[in-house]
Amino acid sequence: MAITLLLLLCFVISAADGSRIVGGRESAPHSRPYMASLQSRGSHFCGGALVRADFVVTAAHCPTPDRVVLGAHSLRDNEQTKQVFRVVRAFRHPDYNMLLNDIKLLKLDRSAQLTPAVQTIPIGPGTPITGRQCLTAGWGYIDNNRKSPDKLQEIDVFIINQRTCQTRWPFLAQSMICAMPTGAFRGFCNGDSGGPLVCDGGVAGVVSFSGRICGDSTTPDVYTRVSSFRDWITRVLNTDGSRIVGGREAAPHSRPYMASLQSRGRNFCGGALVRADFVVTAAHCDSSGPYTVVLGAHSLSASEPTKQEFSVIRSIPHPAYDGDMNDIMLLKLNGSAQLSEAVQVIALKSGRLRTGSQCVTAGWGDVGDNRTLATKLQEVGVTTLSQQECRKRWGQVPISRTMVCGVGAHTLQGFCSGDSGGPLVCDRAAAGVVSFSGRRCGDPKTPDVYTRISSFTDWITEVLRSN
Ligand SMILES: *[C@@H]1O[C@H](CO)[C@@H](O)[C@H](O)[C@H]1NC(C)=O
Numbered sequence: 001m002a003i004t005l006l007l008l009l010c011f012v013i014s015a016a017d018g019s020r021i022v023g024g025r026e027s028a029p030h031s032r033p034y035m036a037s038l039q040s041r042g043s044h045f046c047g048g049a050l051v052r053a054d055f056v057v058t059a060a061h062c063p064t065p066d067r068v069v070l071g072a073h074s075l076r077d078n079e080q081t082k083q084v085f086r087v088v089r090a091f092r093h094p095d096y097n098m099l100l101n102d103i104k105l106l107k108l109d110r111s112a113q114l115t116p117a118v119q120t121i122p123i124g125p126g127t128p129i130t131g132r133q134c135l136t137a138g139w140g141y142i143d144n145n146r147k148s149p150d151k152l153q154e155i156d157v158f159i160i161n162q163r164t165c166q167t168r169w170p171f172l173a174q175s176m177i178c179a180m181p182t183g184a185f186r187g188f189c190n191g192d193s194g195g196p197l198v199c200d201g202g203v204a205g206v207v208s209f210s211g212r213i214c215g216d217s218t219t220p221d222v223y224t225r226v227s228s229f230r231d232w233i234t235r236v237l238n239t240d241g242s243r244i245v246g247g248r249e250a251a252p253h254s255r256p257y258m259a260s261l262q263s264r265g266r267n268f269c270g271g272a273l274v275r276a277d278f279v280v281t282a283a284h285c286d287s288s289g290p291y292t293v294v295l296g297a298h299s300l301s302a303s304e305p306t307k308q309e310f311s312v313i314r315s316i317p318h319p320a321y322d323g324d325m326n327d328i329m330l331l332k333l334n335g336s337a338q339l340s341e342a343v344q345v346i347a348l349k350s351g352r353l354r355t356g357s358q359c360v361t362a363g364w365g366d367v368g369d370n371r372t373l374a375t376k377l378q379e380v381g382v383t384t385l386s387q388q389e390c391r392k393r394w395g396q397v398p399i400s401r402t403m404v405c406g407v408g409a410h411t412l413q414g415f416c417s418g419d420s421g422g423p424l425v426c427d428r429a430a431a432g433v434v435s436f437s438g439r440r441c442g443d444p445k446t447p448d449v450y451t452r453i454s455s456f457t458d459w460i461t462e463v464l465r466s467n
């Protein structure tokens, strides 16, 4: 039985050759304003759809991109409508396996500005019925000779009955949906993967796989059925960045290891000084633009004589950071900080962190869900949770051993967007790095999640030694 299944899968994998649109037409410019282009090293490789101003849905088999481009019609042209984003976190479906559960959500580094060329599209309410006309679009190859289009292509497709589709794809699961264009040699092909199947104005599917010959008229194209993942999507969309809520102002300079990462004078992430010339922060705080690291601050707006400002000569994100796991980064400063009462190095926590440890986290992020920025350093007490309890509360969002979870003593206490990268301090040592939290800041149903520093001691030691 296992062997048969394996053989079948091998056959399927060799037969399934990704996806690109053949026999389609060029879309009217910006008529599909939800379309996202996933790019790495400047090249488009997968599509996606903007389902919230800061979230794109795509296929799990698409690697996490360097950048996401919205508002494009032509990939090459320098269009004013384009908006470019980094991915701060990728949520691959936890049960993704080969062709099953082929769905992923990408959290963008900020919310897209909604314009006529950039719009969100809702998740389709249900499953489209057999024969329903839908549409799929993408920038993938337009023929079997691997010719790539520059402009967005689209094609009308019709939903195929599950039983009929199973005659071609015997392993077809309920969480997949099949569709085909009319006429031979039409359909999607490699490069349109991850793009949406749009029915009745909502996303009903995500382009997953197709036959070996693009648009082969005997082989329906297969999409991930989005309605099967509604609960998971809702849960992930309710997961968000981090800022401190319900905290208190820290005593001035009582946390002398705190670093503020600033871009154009605005704090966007925190960090901790671990050597006079090194700061530890979150990998998702990596910024392509120029930024500075400010040490010795209490109030960000006041001009304090204790402040020391540095630029970053090398940012070293963990090599296995994938937009999700291993969310840790080291920053080498352009000089050594002068240690003073307001600027000190913090030790790294070695060894086990017991469940129920009383810790503190601090930052200059927002102080409430109304997104007001704090100018003075805020701090909040945190109690660590067991791995099991954290996994239970987060449900389908995967929590790994290299993460540690914590909650505030009261409800609606915790961190929120803007405190990312700041330290979790337990026993006077840095035990974690603020990674992510629930959408409602400080909600105990979604405990705050930190990167566990002790899982990365060897890596940190090696980087510090060789730099
Ligand atoms: C380091 O960078 C900061 C900010 O860009 C600058 O003010 C400072 O002079 C630099 N220090 C050294 C030692 O180059």
Ligand SMILES: *[C@@H]1O[C@H](CO)[C@@H](O)[C@H](O)[C@H]1NC(C)=O
Pocket: 367, 368, 369, 370, 371, 372
């Ligand atoms: C924003 O939230 C903070 C903290 O909850 C509160 O003190 C402040 O009054 C709020 N500001 C506005 C404008 O609602």
